[in-house]
Amino acid sequence: MVSIGTAADLEAETLTNKNVVDLVMAGLGDEAVIAKVRASTATYNLATNDLIILKKSGVSGSVIAAMIEADARGGVPSRAALSADSADPLVPHPSGLYMLADWLPQPKMVRLDPTISNQSKTGGLLGYAFTGGIASLSIKTVIPNVTAPIKASRSRPTFYFYFDEANRAPSQPPAGSVWLSGAASAVSSPNEFTLVSFEIKKDRRETRVGSMNLAGAKSGVMDKDRIAFVYEQIAPGVFKVSPKADLPAGEYGFLYAIGGGTGPGMWSRGTGASRIFDFSIQH
Template sequence: MKTKTIVAILAAAALSAPLSAETLDNEAIVQLVDVGLGEEAIIAKIDATASRFDVTTNQLIGLKNAGVPSSVIAAMIAKSNAPSVSTSATVSMDDPDPMVPHASGVYLMADWLPDPKMQYIDATTTNQTKTGGFLGYALTGGIASMSFKAVIPQRSARTAATVQRPTFYFYFDEANSSLSNRGGGNFWMAGAVTSPAEFSLVKFDVKKNRREAKVGKFNIGGAKAGVMTKDQIPFDYERLAPGVFRVQPNIDLEPGEYGFLYSSQTGGGAGMASVGAQTSRIFDFSITD
């Protein structure tokens, strides 16, 4: 067989063979430092690439002696300690394993079912604000407060829990400060929500054909936008992985209507105008007997 033919066969085989994915290790990091790549660039490479770092004490000492900056070493340690999240392209909407990729959003863990699963909570966006206490405000010359309430339709939520202290999972996308690289694109309004700490858990007052929650008040002393502290239900959250949080109320919730409320924008005027033009995104749920 002629040499040219052999070369052609070997080239074709090489092109058809799958390329192995890059995996960073300690040696690769030292090489990047040696060529003068900046700290920020190396850390970005660590965040974006699969890795297999050895972060034992002796290795860390060796990295420091080799000139690796402390910030890069810290990024290597963080990457090594991060929980492993499946990289499957399949995105789930109900898998009970929080480490399985899920579409962006808020989920209720239905662990009371014979086969536990996550229940996706559809977001309700409300830009309707109702006033309350106007008569008292008027009769007292503004001493008594007038309240503003976010209003959402229907008497009850589509998603319900049968336990009084349910567990929720929030999926964000830290790569672009919106929601999730696990599917769903730019889900969060304005792409600026990155933590459950930006939400308020509230209980709704149920009316004839709607639910209401206080989102501000106004009196002679001024205006306050957002859910008042006394109306917020405390909750804790735990970061399980980048963009993945477990959330649970600190207290048992009585049967009723609830929701995680995110006020994304308020009116630009002064006084009442700054409170009364809110747009809120609400992830509502019911607690049943």
């Protein structure tokens, strides 16, 4: 009779060097062994001599690398190593932008999902036309709905940015990034974001991202429309961010451009697609 282990039994198994060698000797391919290494708790011996013994026992370099990465996580399975809502910023989180909801009875991290805006509209067109271009024409980016799904009950909430570096082991090559910006380059610092406020319209929110008059065109968020914030790096790829001053009740977002527009002149610089991590301040 074949004994079938329960899920609890499987979770309780702790891999050792010998277990890995046994899996390799049993003929399992590297893909299966690496999956097992990543999904299991482990206690490995990985001194130089141990690595040499593993290699001589037929363990491939890819499997050994997976063991080293698992050991660097403290032997915790990779699926359990990341927390989506732990209030401790030093606990690994999936890449993304989080708000610390420390006003709750049990504080937790709340992830802000980005909104992609590829809509631009003009403001002040009548004045621009009547004055022959002396008055400025505003270019605005638009996102749907009148309010953000994530609400903050503090005037100066704390945010944490987890970039790809935070979750990539030294031996792991760069992969596809959730932080891609223009030209497929990856964002890696809060300094590449702009904190802005949004004006609420009938069924949408808008913020100015450019202007144009006789003196020329300006693309990007104007200095006077930027909300100052401070940040500090607390771990590789992890940054703590907070506004410099209290924010009034309203709609806000961290914005960065992920591609230009398709029109001529200023329309192709900074007024195209933007990724916006939006939130509301409620008192």
